[in-house]
Each structure stands twice: as structure tokens, then as C-alpha cells.
Amino acid sequence: MKRFYNRLIPTLFLTLCLIAAPLPLMATSSPAEGTGHEAAATAPASHGEAGATGHHGEAGTVTKAQLNDLFWRVVVFAVLVILLVKFTAKPLGTALSARRQQVREEIENLETRRQDAEKAYQELVAKLEGIEKDIKEIVDRAVVQAEKERVRIIEAAEKSATDITRQAEMAVQKELLDAKRLLRNEMADKAAAMAEQIIKNSLTPDDQLRIVDQYLSKVEAVQ
Amino acid sequence: MKQTILARRYAKALFMVGKEKGVFSQYNETLRTLKDVYQAVPDIAVALANPMYPLDLREKLMDGITASLQVDKPLGNFLRLVVQKKRAAIIPDIAEEFAALVDAENNVCQGHVVSAIALNDDTLKKVRETLAKLTGKDVQLTTSIDTSIIGGIIAKVGDLVLDGSIRTQIAGLKDSIKGRE
Numbered sequence: 001m002k003r004f005y006n007r008l009i010p011t012l013f014l015t016l017c018l019i020a021a022p023l024p025l026m027a028t029s030s031p032a033e034g035t036g037h038e039a040a041a042t043a044p045a046s047h048g049e050a051g052a053t054g055h056h057g058e059a060g061t062v063t064k065a066q067l068n069d070l071f072w073r074v075v076v077f078a079v080l081v082i083l084l085v086k087f088t089a090k091p092l093g094t095a096l097s098a099r100r101q102q103v104r105e106e107i108e109n110l111e112t113r114r115q116d117a118e119k120a121y122q123e124l125v126a127k128l129e130g131i132e133k134d135i136k137e138i139v140d141r142a143v144v145q146a147e148k149e150r151v152r153i154i155e156a157a158e159k160s161a162t163d164i165t166r167q168a169e170m171a172v173q174k175e176l177l178d179a180k181r182l183l184r185n186e187m188a189d190k191a192a193a194m195a196e197q198i199i200k201n202s203l204t205p206d207d208q209l210r211i212v213d214q215y216l217s218k219v220e221a222v223q
Numbered sequence: 224m225k226q227t228i229l230a231r232r233y234a235k236a237l238f239m240v241g242k243e244k245g246v247f248s249q250y251n252e253t254l255r256t257l258k259d260v261y262q263a264v265p266d267i268a269v270a271l272a273n274p275m276y277p278l279d280l281r282e283k284l285m286d287g288i289t290a291s292l293q294v295d296k297p298l299g300n301f302l303r304l305v306v307q308k309k310r311a312a313i314i315p316d317i318a319e320e321f322a323a324l325v326d327a328e329n330n331v332c333q334g335h336v337v338s339a340i341a342l343n344d345d346t347l348k349k350v351r352e353t354l355a356k357l358t359g360k361d362v363q364l365t366t367s368i369d370t371s372i373i374g375g376i377i378a379k380v381g382d383l384v385l386d387g388s389i390r391t392q393i394a395g396l397k398d399s400i401k402g403r404e
Contacts, residue, residue: 181401188400192393196373199389203374208340211374215387216353223356 230316233305237317238324240297251325253294254318257302260288261315271311281306326360334362334380337369339388342376354380 203211241247261268267288271281285306289299305311326332334354336342342350347364354362358380369377372388379385 185401188397191400192397195396196390196393199373199393203339203389205340208338208374209343209346211389212338212342212346212376212387213349215375215385216349219353219385219387220356223353 225316226310226313227316227320229310230313231320233301233310233313233317234320234324237298237301238321238328240301242328244297246295247321247325247328249295250298251322253292253298254314254321256292257288258315258318268312268314271306271314272309274309278307281311285311330360332358332360332362332380334364334378336364336366336379337372337377337388338366339368339370339372339374341368342366350376350378354378354383354385357383357385 237250238247241250267284270276270284282303285302286299289302294302302314305314305317322333334351336347336350347366351362351364354364362380372390373393374389375387375392377384377386377388377391
């Protein structure tokens with residue numbers, strides 16, 4: 001690009017010089033040209049008159065100076081065109097080609113990026129769909145597990161309640177048996193104490209001897 | 224602590240000598256007296272068995288005892304040997320084992336009767352006869368009174384125990400009441 005400007009600037013300078021070159025010539029021919037202008041300026045005014053008077057052919061003639069001017073203008077323009085073509089065609093073409101290539105590459109790059117983005121978007125969408133599916137699956141599994149856990153907790157609670165009830169019943173039965181046993185023991189102790197006291201008070205020496213005799217008779221009988 | 228096995232060996236040896244000479248009953252009486260002395264005067268057992276005292280002094284002490292009891296020479300030598308072997312502490316056990324051997328030789332066993340009141344002779348005779356029938360031996364009874372048995376008797380002969388006391392019957396009745404569901 002810099003190279004292009006380096007060629008373009010001298011070219012434009014040369015073009016300006018060429019354009020400026022005929023100006024002295026044009027300046028030297030200005031009186032005649034001024035006459036001509038005047039003639040041209042007066043031409044329309046007299047044109048009507050000429051038209052009216054029939055002198056139309058004399059007013060439309062081209063002078064030599066004008067032809068010379070036209071010639072130099074054409075030459076300058078041709079030189080300008082040649083120079084422009086010579087010095088700017090190739091850089092411009094190259095620059096435009098490079099620019100076109102760059103734009104194409106950028107477009108291709110952008111297209112690639114767009115396709116990548118589209119692909120990533122599709123992947124994300126697919127992943128999102130998969131995630132939703134996974135989430136749904138996890139939620140379903142969690143629900144099933146929670147249901148199982150609920151059932152298990154309820155069963156455990158029922159079993160625990162049953163155990164507690166059974167233990168309470170057993171404790172009650174045990175307390176009842178203990179109370180009965182305690183009462184029976186106490187009753188037996190009191191009955192034995194009372195019997196002992198009554199027997200002590202009522203036994204006479206003859207009763208003692210009779211008891212011994214009865215016991216010995218019983219032992220002999222067993223023997 | 225009773226040295227039953229050891230005492231039985233000594234008693235058996237002495238009994239064989241006494242039986243050979245036909246004096247085991249006298250030996251039995253002497254040993255029983257010695258046992259009573261041990262129980263009445265515990266210092267004698269200490270003096271005879273304590274190794275801190277010289278052996279000759281202990282032998283002299285035993286000689287003095289045997290002389291006072293007027294024992295014959297074999298029994299005196301036996302008692303001296305017991306002292307020399309440092310077994311003087313088990314002389315009461317030897318006496319018991321010797322008495323058992325004598326009883327076995329005479330077909331006699333020792334019995335003890337506990338009663339709530341003093342038993343008359345007829346009752347004691349009946350008890351003795353009953354125990355003799357049970358053991359097959361003549362029974363020599365000793366008696367004691369224990370009012371806590373309330374009534375009846377408790378007779379012991381060797382390992383045999385006959386408990387006919389009112390206390391035991393009441394206890395059995397109490398146990399049967401307690402044990403019944």
C-alpha cells in the first residue's frame with residue numbers, strides 16, 4: 001500500500017505539471033481568445049441578428065489558436081492517460097487484487113468462524129438437550145430413590161414402633177411378674193414367720209418328742 | 224488349714240503299730256487328750272511347731288507332754304518324730320484321722336444330734352438305733368440343743384445328714400410357695 005502511494009504521488013505531480021504546461025500558451029493566445037470570447041459573447045447577440053440577417057456561417061468558424069489549444073489539451077490528456085495507465089494500472093491492480101484476496105480471506109475466515117460458531121452452537125444445543133435428559137434422568141432416579149428411602153424409613157419406623165411396643169409389653173410383663181414374685185416372696189416370708197411363731201408358741205415338750213418319733217418312724221419306713 | 228492327707232498317712236502308720244500291739248484304743252485316747260490340750264492351750268502348738276525355737280527344746284517339750292500323759296515308747300517316739308519332721312501343727316488332724324481309723328476298726332461311727340429340747344434316753348436310743356440301721360455301724364452320739372430349729376432333730380453321721388427340724392420344713396414350705404408360678 002505504501003508502495004502504491006509512493007508511485008501515485010509523483011504521477012499526480014507529473015500530471016499537474018502537464019496540465020499546467022499549456023497555461024502559458026493559453027495565456028499568450030488570450031487576446032485573440034478574448035477576441036474570440038468577445039466574439040463568442042457577442043455571437044449569440046449577433047447570432048440572432050445573423051440568423052435574422054443571414055450571417056450564421058461567419059460566426060461559427062474555429063480559429064487556429066483554438067485548434068492549437070484543443071490539440072494540446074488532447075495531447076496532455078493522452079499523455080496523462082498513458083502515464084496513469086503506465087504507472088498506476090499495475091499497482092492499482094495489484095492493490096485491488098490484494099484487497100480482494102484479503103476481503104475474500106476475511107470472508108472465508110468469517111465464514112469459517114461462523115460455521116465453527118454454528119457448530120459450537122449446535123453442540124451446545126445438543127449438550128443442553130443431553131443435560132436436560134441427564135437432569136431428568138437424575139431427577140427420576142432421585143425420586144425413585146427417595147420413594148424407596150421413604151418406604152424404608154416408614155418400614156423402619158413401623159418396626160421400631162413394633163419393637164418399642166413389644167419391649168414395653170415385655171417390660172410391663174416383667175414388672176408384673178417381678179411384682180407378683182415379690183408379693184409371693186413377701187407373703188411366703190410372712191407366712192413362714194407367722195407359722196414359725198405359732199409353732200413355737202404351741203409346741204410342748206411332748207409334741208417335740210412326738211415329732212422326733214414321727215420323723216424317725218418315717219426315716220425307718222423309707223429305709 | 225487341715226492337712227487331711229498328710230495326717231491320714233501319719234495316723235495310718237501309728238494305727239498299724241497300735242493294732243499290732245493291740246493298744247490303738249489307748250493311742251486314740253492319748254491323741255484325743257493331746258488334741259484337747261492343743262485346743263485348750265494354743266501356745267503349746269506354737270511352741271512345738273515354731274521353727275524359731277531350737278529343735279532340742281521342742282523335743283524336750285514333747286517329751287515332757289508324753290511323760291505327763293504316760294504314753295508308751297512307740298507313741299512317744301511317734302510324737303517325737305512328728306516334732307522332728309516339723310509336723311507338730313497337724314497333731315489334732317492326726318488325732319481325728321486316728322479316731323476315724325479306730326472307729327472303722329471297731330465298726331463304730333460318730334454321730335451328732337441337734338434338737339430344740341433335751342432328748343430323753345428313750346428317744347436318744349431310738350435315734351441311735353435308727354442311725355445304726357442306716358449306717359450299719361454302732362453309732363456313738365453326741366447331743367446339742369439349738370432352739371432355732373424350733374422342733375424335731377438334725378442328726379449327722381459322717382457324710383449322712385438327717386434333717387427333721389421344723390425350721391427346715393418351714394423353709395421348704397416357703398421355698399415351694401416362692402418357687403410356684
